[in-house]
Amino acid sequence: MRLEYINPFVSALSSTFRTMLSCELRAGTPQPADGDPPRFELSGVIGITGGAVGTLVLSLSEKIALRAASTLLMMESTEIDDDVIDAVGELTNIVAGRAKSELEEYQLSIGLPNVISGSAYKIRFPSNVQSICIPFTSEWGPLTLEVGLAAVTEPFECCPLA
Amino acid sequence: MRLEYINPFVSALSSTFRTMLSCELRAGTPQPADGDPPRFELSGVIGITGGAVGTLVLSLSEKIALRAASTLLMMESTEIDDDVIDAVGELTNIVAGRAKSELEEYQLSIGLPNVISGSAYKIRFPSNVQSICIPFTSEWGPLTLEVGLAAVTEPFECCPLA
Numbered sequence: 001m002r003l004e005y006i007n008p009f010v011s012a013l014s015s016t017f018r019t020m021l022s023c024e025l026r027a028g029t030p031q032p033a034d035g036d037p038p039r040f041e042l043s044g045v046i047g048i049t050g051g052a053v054g055t056l057v058l059s060l061s062e063k064i065a066l067r068a069a070s071t072l073l074m075m076e077s078t079e080i081d082d083d084v085i086d087a088v089g090e091l092t093n094i095v096a097g098r099a100k101s102e103l104e105e106y107q108l109s110i111g112l113p114n115v116i117s118g119s120a121y122k123i124r125f126p127s128n129v130q131s132i133c134i135p136f137t138s139e140w141g142p143l144t145l146e147v148g149l150a151a152v153t154e155p156f157e158c159c160p161l162a
Numbered sequence: 163m164r165l166e167y168i169n170p171f172v173s174a175l176s177s178t179f180r181t182m183l184s185c186e187l188r189a190g191t192p193q194p195a196d197g198d199p200p201r202f203e204l205s206g207v208i209g210i211t212g213g214a215v216g217t218l219v220l221s222l223s224e225k226i227a228l229r230a231a232s233t234l235l236m237m238e239s240t241e242i243d244d245d246v247i248d249a250v251g252e253l254t255n256i257v258a259g260r261a262k263s264e265l266e267e268y269q270l271s272i273g274l275p276n277v278i279s280g281s282a283y284k285i286r287f288p289s290n291v292q293s294i295c296i297p298f299t300s301e302w303g304p305l306t307l308e309v310g311l312a313a314v315t316e317p318f319e320c321c322p323l324a
Contacts, residue, residue, distance in 0.1 A: 047209015047217070047273030054274050055209065082289045089288050111209030111273060112216050112312065114285055121280030126251050127244045129274060150274065 006030055006132050008102035009056065009147050012095045017138065020094070021071045025136045025143075033133035033146050036122055040143065041065070042080070043116045043123060044092025051106035054149030055131075056099070057123055058092045064140045080117065089113035095145075167311050168192055168294055170264035171218065174257045175307050179300065182256070183233045187298045187305075195295035195308050198284055202305065203227070204242070205278045205285060206254025213268035216311030217293075218261070219285055220254045226302045242279065251275035257307075 010027050017023045040061040048054045060068070062080060069077040069087035077084050092113040100108045116123060123146075125131045131148030172189050179185045202223040210216045222230070224242060231239040231249035239246050254275040262270045278285060285308075287293045293310030 045207065045276065047211070049209070049211045049271035049273050053271075055276050057276075085286045086289050089286075109211035109215075109271060111211050112288060112291060112310065114207065114217050114219075114287060116278055116283055116285055118280055118283030121278055121283035124247045124251075124277045124279065126274060127248050148274065 003030075005052065005103070005149050006134070006147060008099040009095065009145060010134055011102065012098035013058070013136070013145050016091065016094050016098060020091075021068055023067075023071075023138050023140055025138045028135035028137070030132045030134045033125075033131045033148075037133040037146055038135070038142075038144055039121065039123065041117060041119065042085075042088050044088045044113050045116060045123065046092050046096045046113045047111035048096065048100075048108050048149065049111070050108040050152075052103075052108065052149045052151050054129070054147065055125065056092065056096050057144075057146040058088075058095060059144045059146070060088060061141050061143070064138070064143055067140050085115045085117070088115050165192075167214065167265070168296070168309060170261040171257065171307060171309050172296055173264065174260035175220070175298070178253065178256050178260060182253075183230055185229075185233075185300050185302055187300050190297035190299070192294045192296045195287070195293045195310075199295040199308055200297070200304075200306055201283065201285065203279060203281065204247075204250050206250045206275050207278060207285065208254050208258045208275045209273035210258065210262075210270050210311065211273070212270040212314075214265075214270065214311045214313050216291070216309065217287065218254065218258050219306075219308040220250075220257060221306045221308070222250060223303050223305070226300070226305055229302050247277045247279070250277050 040059045042065045043059040069084040096110045125148040129148045133146045202221045205221040231246040258272045287310040291310045295308045
């Protein structure tokens with residue numbers, strides 16, 4: 001995966017946490033997510049299509065998900081309910097949307113966010129797609145962002161830009 | 163979700179299992195997937211964008227995944243390895259691709275298949291999207307297909323067809 005794809009996602013996540021949650025993130029070193037990168041209890045997953053196809057995975061601990069939902073919903077969330085699930089999905093959607101606008105030349109479209117929850121699950125990419133995992137730390141704890149994108153080599157279906 | 167969206171996915175799954183795996187499926191009654199539909203050990207997940215946005219989830223037991231991978235790869239698979247994960251992803255991709263071709267008027271695009279694995283996980287849709295779960299039975303055991311699609315109400319970004 002080309003590095004030019006990654007930076008817009010890192011900036012999008014950091015700016016979303018800063019502006020919407022007043023939570024500063026510190027990005028660690030991006031690394032190939034070989035096999036089984038760390039997953040927290042809740043992972044927002046969103047599909048990307050267009051001039052590149054792939055998936056964004058935002059993985060949060062229960063603690064961060066509750067803090068984020070409480071801030072977004074302006075009411076205390078103390079357990080993982082539908083509102084918290086929706087908040088994690090919406091955060092994932094916002095991060096993907098911000099990154100998309102930075103990658104305008106690829107004419108990306110983003111799908112619906114799904115949220116995977118559980119104590120022990122894996123989210124795997126096709127083995128011919130090298131996804132990149134970026135660990136982040138924050139005052140609320142650690143989180144990870146994983147992005148796997150493959151360039152589309154066939155003629156892109158959308159009409160060329162005027 | 164409109165029922166016209168569902169039938170192409172049901173046909174696509176049945177025809178994929180019949181033609182590629184020589185396995186006949188019997189579809190049960192589609193039902194709203196409220197909260198927590200049955201999940202098996204492996205779920206192929208693929209994002210859909212275009213004139214409707216959403217996600218397809220194909221959930222298989224380990225037994226079915228191994229049988230399907232053994233047939234597709236023409237060699238016996240006895241444990242969940244990268245080849246089996248890729249086979250589940252590829253099946254999901256083929257089902258989504260066949261359904262897409264039946265829903266041509268929506269100009270759908272499909273993302274990369276991811277595969278979720280684990281013994282206890284949930285895959286949640288945004289609470290304002292009513293996904294539909296279709297249970298299937300087969301000689302290899304039960305499986306489920308879940309589809310959640312939302313119509314896009316904003317002007318569709320792609321150029322109009324000539």
